Amino acid sequence: MAGMKFVFGLLTFVTVGMIVGALFQLAFIRRLEESSGIPHWVDDKEAVVLHLGIVKPEVLSWSPRIILFRNFLSMEECDYLRAIARPRLKISNVVDRKTGKGVKSGVRTSSGMFLSPEERKYPIIQAIERRISIYSQIPEENGEHIQVLRYEKNQFYQPHYDFFSDPFNVQRGGQRIATMLMYLTDDVEGGETYFPLGLDGEGDLYSQHGGCEVVGGEKWSATVWMRQGSVTF
Structure with a gap:
């Protein structure tokens, strides 16, 4: 019984970790998108390469982790x-x-x-x-x-x-x-x-x-x- 509780606890820990990691990833991406509204990005070559303000991320699923990036190319x-x-x-x-x-x-x-x-x-x-x-x-x-x-x-x-x-x-x-x-x-x-x-x-x-x-x-x-x-x- 103790073994089952340990496995369940471990799985819960891993699942929570994956969700937290995905949230951090999405937050990072959204910060990139929001920063594109600043005028000085217009002439920034890196911003052009990354399609800042064009790519739109959308979470489709957390398990499995599926993120759709519209207008990526x-x-x-x-x-x-x-x-x-x-x-x-x-x-x-x-x-x-x-x-x-x-x-x-x-x-x-x-x-x-x-x-x-x-x-x-x-x-x-x-x-x-x-x-x-x-x-x-x-x-x-x-x-x-x-x-x-x-x-x-x-x-x-x-x-x-x-x-x-x-x-x-x-x-x-x-x-x-x-x-x-x-x-x-x-x-x-x-x-x-x-x-x-x-x-x-x-x-x-x-x-x-x-x-x-x-x-x-x-x-x-x-x-x-x-x-x-x-x-x-």
Whole structure:
């Protein structure tokens, strides 16, 4: 009985800690937004890069922690990412739990590509990654390369976790602790991201999510996974 009370108390402590951390994160973001009303921000290059006064955060859920950032990317940035990705799209892979390598699977039917180290030096890409770092409050060096994805009609991604369940991938920067999912089109029918109840596994079980089947148009998105430490490739 004492053991059960201890476990319950520990879970309560962890849950409260996550909520408090999320509140601090949201308060920080809102301070950034409110400060954009000061006239001197108009000519501030950093403010322009961060889209101060443009990005609008909205908490969708505390468990799992889901924050929607409206207007995070400009239309020009969305077009830019699609243009870079289109010539190099390949059938998407999933991580094999036993080997940690990327393999083709019927649970994911999209096509995609990763930006190269050289492309991360482009000014537009650097601006996007800087914005991701500030709004997630995770260092830029903890982010993986941006992945751009395209889902055509009838394509989908079945429910899955973004954190690793193999011992190999965590050696290159630790476990994934956050996902920044950026939508690059708004004229698609279907393709929503949904969060069913959690299943067995490690990490936040309620973070399991999937991509609904696209009914019409094309769904384009860009993803950055953030790690515990600096990512090495």
